[in-house]
Amino acid sequence: xxxxxxxxxxxxxxxxxxxxxxxxxxxxxxxxxxxxxxxxxxxxxxxxxxxxxxxxxxxxxxxxxxxxxxxxxxxxxxxxxxxxxxxxxxxxxxxxxxxxxxxxxxxxxxxxxxxxxxxxxxxxxxxxxxxxxxxxxxxxxxxxxxxxxxxxxxxxxxxxxxxxxxxxxxxxxxxxxxxxxxxxxxxxxxxxxxxxxxxx
Amino acid sequence: xxxxxxxxxxxxxxxxxxxxxxxxxxxxxxxxxxxxxxxxxxxxxxxxxxxxxxxxxxxxxxxxxxxxxxxxxxxxxxxxxxxxxxxxxxxxxxxxxxxxxxxxxxxxxxxxxxxxxxxxxxxxxxxxxxxxxxxxxxxxxxxxxxxxxxxxxxxxxxxxxxxxxxxxxxxxxxx
Numbered sequence: 001x002x003x004x005x006x007x008x009x010x011x012x013x014x015x016x017x018x019x020x021x022x023x024x025x026x027x028x029x030x031x032x033x034x035x036x037x038x039x040x041x042x043x044x045x046x047x048x049x050x051x052x053x054x055x056x057x058x059x060x061x062x063x064x065x066x067x068x069x070x071x072x073x074x075x076x077x078x079x080x081x082x083x084x085x086x087x088x089x090x091x092x093x094x095x096x097x098x099x100x101x102x103x104x105x106x107x108x109x110x111x112x113x114x115x116x117x118x119x120x121x122x123x124x125x126x127x128x129x130x131x132x133x134x135x136x137x138x139x140x141x142x143x144x145x146x147x148x149x150x151x152x153x154x155x156x157x158x159x160x161x162x163x164x165x166x167x168x169x170x171x172x173x174x175x176x177x178x179x180x181x182x183x184x185x186x187x188x189x190x191x192x193x194x195x196x197x198x199x200x
Numbered sequence: 201x202x203x204x205x206x207x208x209x210x211x212x213x214x215x216x217x218x219x220x221x222x223x224x225x226x227x228x229x230x231x232x233x234x235x236x237x238x239x240x241x242x243x244x245x246x247x248x249x250x251x252x253x254x255x256x257x258x259x260x261x262x263x264x265x266x267x268x269x270x271x272x273x274x275x276x277x278x279x280x281x282x283x284x285x286x287x288x289x290x291x292x293x294x295x296x297x298x299x300x301x302x303x304x305x306x307x308x309x310x311x312x313x314x315x316x317x318x319x320x321x322x323x324x325x326x327x328x329x330x331x332x333x334x335x336x337x338x339x340x341x342x343x344x345x346x347x348x349x350x351x352x353x354x355x356x357x358x359x360x361x362x363x364x365x366x367x368x369x370x371x372x373x374x375x
Contacts, residue, residue, distance in 0.1 A: 106238055106265025107292050107344045117291040120267060127269075148289060155285040160262065161270045165255070183266040184239075184255075 104183050118146045124185050126153075127162050131187055162187035207243040207250065208355045210332055231340045238265035238339045241332045246351055249332075262286070263347045265339050271348060276306035281315040284348065288319045292344060298324045300331030300349035328352045 028034065105120050113119065126146060129137040139153040146153075165186035181189075232240045232252040240252040241263070248258040251268070260271040273283050279299065281288075287297050297316075301308055304327045316323050326334060328349050335347035 105267060110291050113291050117289050119291055120264060123286065123290075124267065152285050152289055155282045156289075159272050159283045160286055161272065163257065163261075163268060163270050185267040185269055 115147050165189045167191045207245045209243040240336045260350045276301045279308050280312045294346050295343045296324050296345050298331045298335050298347040300328030302350040302352050
């Protein structure tokens with residue numbers, strides 16, 4: 001209730017407070033040197049430094065301080081040099097800086113192959129073996145060697161095979177990467193003889 | 201319309217790299233032609249596929265990032281768990297197996313999909329053309345993917361394909 005009353009009073013008295021405000025402010029600002037605000041009674045006895053002298057001191061070099069600085073000399077003792085060898089023996093930095101080899105078959109070789117599974121490289125191997133000697137490398141022997149289900153091996157040998165790479169005669173040069181053909185899975189490479197005349 | 205000697209040429213993904221050289225030039229590289237690129241499919245027709253190493257593959261094929269195998273499957277009906285058995289024994293497991301079922305209207309049975317899924321292999325079954333796009337895209341990202349592709353019996357011909365037809369071949373067109 002009291003708050004509201006004072007608010008109402010301040011509202012009502014505002015015109016009286018602001019009467020002739022601008023001219024009063026101007027009058028104070030026009031004075032050459034405004035009178036400083038009175039100091040707190042608690043700090044009245046403290047002598048404030050002369051501001052003009054402070055400015056001069058800032059721009060002058062203090063000879064005494066400079067003399068002290070000359071006496072300072074920093075030395076360092078390399079204690080790490082000994083430690084480095086001791087640590088380096090137990091934990092040597094890597095020496096091998098070779099880049100990681102490209103994955104030849106497009107996948108990184110697994111360290112462990114679980115039972116009943118094999119890598120693509122092995123699949124190509126047993127397909128090549130089977131094509132060369134089907135009787136010796138039958139599905140039973142393959143499944144035993146690569147730890148695969150015989151049924152799976154039978155299906156793979158039935159439905160999948162390796163390609164035969166046929167290279168055209170020499171007049172038509174085909175650019176291909178010889179390294180890449182090793183992983184391609186082409187079992188036989190047949191080089192056709194060069195035709196005597198170019199046919200259209 | 202049947203175009204003899206017509207190859208459906210697949211759009212080549214362009215990889216643009218900005219290298220700060222003396223001239224400060226930007227170079228664009230076709231991903232299919234990049235040095236050390238994995239095997240990708242450049243074009244296809246009713247008989248087979250042409251790869252980015254200039255080899256033509258006749259018939260159905262299984263394509264891995266560095267290996268091609270022939271696949272003794274001619275029709276989409278023959279695609280079943282037995283003819284896809286190679287994918288189930290591979291270690292490391294393939295990220296995705298893409299199956300190009302040939303033409304759009306071919307159907308691969310739900311049983312096959314369920315059988316493969318139960319073995320933990322995810323199949324992506326698409327018409328062969330789209331399967332080739334998808335395979336090229338995935339393999340260019342360095343994933344271990346494989347595509348089992350049947351050559352399509354019909355090819356879609358778009359307006360942009362006309363630019364690829366060699367003018368000499370137009371004499372062979374049978375309408």
